[in-house]
Amino acid sequence: MKHNGNEAMAPIHGRRRVVPVAAGLACVALIAACGSDSGATGGDLPNEGPVTISWYGSDERNAAVQEVVDLFSEENPDVTIETQPTTFDGHWDRLSVQSAANNLPCIPAMQSRYQARYEDRGSLLPLDDLIEDGTIDVSGIPEEILESQRAPDGNLYSIPKGIWYEGALLNVPLIEEEGATPPDPGGTWEDYVDWAIDTQPSISDDRFAISASGGSVTQFQVFAIGRGESLFDDGEAGFSEQTLVDWFDLWMRAVEEGAAPSGEVTAEYQGVPTAQSMMATGRNLVSFTGDNNMPDFQRTLDQLDLGQVSLAPAPTGGPAQVVGANSWAISDNCTNVVDSAALIDFFINSSEGAFILETQTGLPPVSAILEEMLASPDVDESIKDRITLYDDLRESGAVIDVWPDGTQPLITQLSTAWEEVVFGQSTSEDAAAAFMAQVETALSGL
Template sequence: MTTLTRRSALKVFAGTAAVGLLAGCGTGGGSKNADGSVTLRFTWWGNDVRNKQTQQVIDAFQKAHPNIKIQAEPGVWSGYWDKLATQTAANDAPDVIQMDLAYIAEYGGRGALLDLSKQKALDLSAFDSNTLSAGQYNNKLYGVSTGQNALGIFANVKVFQAAGVAIPDDSKWTWDDYIKTAAALAAGASKGGTNYGASYGITDQTLSIWLRQRGEQLYTSDGATGFTVDGVASFMAFQKKLLDAKAAPPASVAQEDVNAAVEQTLAATNKTGMSFWWTNQLGALSKAAGTDFKILRVPSQDGKPQDDGLFYKPSMYWSASSRTKHPEEVATFIDYLVNSTDVAKVITTERGFSTSSKIQDAIKPLLTPTDKSALDFLTQIKPELGQAPAVPPVGSSKVGDALLRRQTDVLFGRADAQAAAAAFKSDADNLIKNAKK
């Protein structure tokens, strides 16, 4: 596994997994024990905080359900999808899978995920139609959302104070204001402040926000790309402006930062003043950095918050392998994860804010100041939000890799923004087109 890239692992999955699943071959996950109990393999990506919380949940579940054993398989984002793709290709996927929006069509569309809507042991009555539709693809429910979150700019309060820079008013700031603020933070490094002013945010989710501000979209509802070369070129040119203004790190550092575990990022080590994160990551990031962060709206082109392109995104999903030998036990475990108030009191907001009113009421007295800060932000931006984007189509899970490759070409000076954007558009179109073959 250590020699596989995400692209090569997904290629293996795309070429062999669906064939094996449709043919009914392979062993699948889960096992039957001598005492009559079953063992379910459970995988997730996360950080130290999430891992500890999840193990507490596993222990409580096993105590309440002695006939179901849970084999924990935690991982980190940078290697998670390589491993899952290879396991799925070998018909050895874990039974219960923490899934992301970018991959739900990739796996569900190729027959690798269980249709949860058909599992009687899973009670979905606490979730509204919008929450459930976020986990649907081709009219099948491949994932139940763990909660909702939104993308924001995390401003490191300590870094701003050390650099002598005021935290900007996010109700009216633009991308030009973002560059000016980042440059001021970087200049303040000599005063004991940050090494870099801001991170780039070279992800397909950040690009999606940028495109939405321009009236474009990353993907259309019929599974195609929905953006122009000029739209992506403007995004790439902006990143280059950050570099030229000495407001963000060199390209080599940026590459490392994108793939680093949360605790090892520039943000978590107090080496950058502003960075892009999801609201549910506030607790882990604050703990790792040992300081407070203020969540700011993403800047807009015109300084109007209603035009900043933000939306509520499912934090992640609980999904299950279609090859599991124990679908009823899997559904029982997922039901426990999404409906138990005991689970909610352990996890609180680490996997996002649940849309279940019962869960919301259960955790309200337990919210930390950090949790309340994230919730306040989500509540504040609600009137400004646009419609959620289309579910990314099959083949799109590798688009983020293509974006990083083309964007770093611009930062390293190997290509200009227009050429890199054209190459990225071709990459994205071909990935989706080839996935349909």
């Protein structure tokens, strides 16, 4: 599933004042001049007590991460590790409480939409000195990917453990079983919706040609990028109000034509795990999500013998995508930085660990491990397709998109705005205006 990587990558603006690579390296050497001087080095690294580590995911994903942690424990029997896996929403709820009490786990999992909250509020330890002295080896991570996670104060607080990007998922075998022709994987959002409306009359009554994505802020971000806009831009909304109106109208057309599930049907699946979603259970033929969700979808589809999902580029009309990262950080209150850093280093650089995870937390950030996966006969072709597309994205200039602090509620707020539209409680115009006001409030810091 490759695409033409020759077009220019549309810019994605988030919280970051992106530090040029040369300036970023200068910050590593002169960290006090670039920001906080609280990073620990050499003999002053705290090394007492157990290493607590917290992360999020589905049951299967959490079990895979636990297996990697156990592998580290086997090789380091003197290190005591206490694990705290949970669901995605549960993780952030718990971290909010722990952060307020200055009691974060030593290694809290971070994510590019959420990490700024903890970086900006002094909850995390700057990692630059640990990187400079080789305690955490990041030499295998492409510099532009690593540097895109650098905070505006010049420090690096989070190191990616898995890269993900938004894309279109097509269940081609199930589409063909329904007697339909798959959509053009290089199409735009409008092309996908047109295809769904044309296809719906020929498929089973309990299935929908396409998922209703009106409430997904990451998918709306992709839509805006396709118009040369962005989600955030230098402290302001990077998209026009009309773009959001058009987004709502696009999905209302799909719902009204019966090609996408109604609000009532979608509500039945609200909050269910990925493995129980409409796409995973064969009720949607095409959906849009982060590529790292593919294993959860496919696991259920295999159990039900309901086809195979394949990945296509996000429908922007070009190569621009939203690229995010699941990351590891070390809390500022951690009392065992030595072993925490060793565990993070192992997680990033262990080839064996990466093969255990099977990209469930995202694609490994280390290029050599990705190359090893591409060469391995034991790695599924769908994973190899994802790696190939990711390589294309990087060559086109894609970097990790980190959201500004305070914008995280927008995830729920856009979903609520869409619900009001699809249930007839608001017009697209009124819902878009209300959401624009919420974006302005979020970015103002109020």
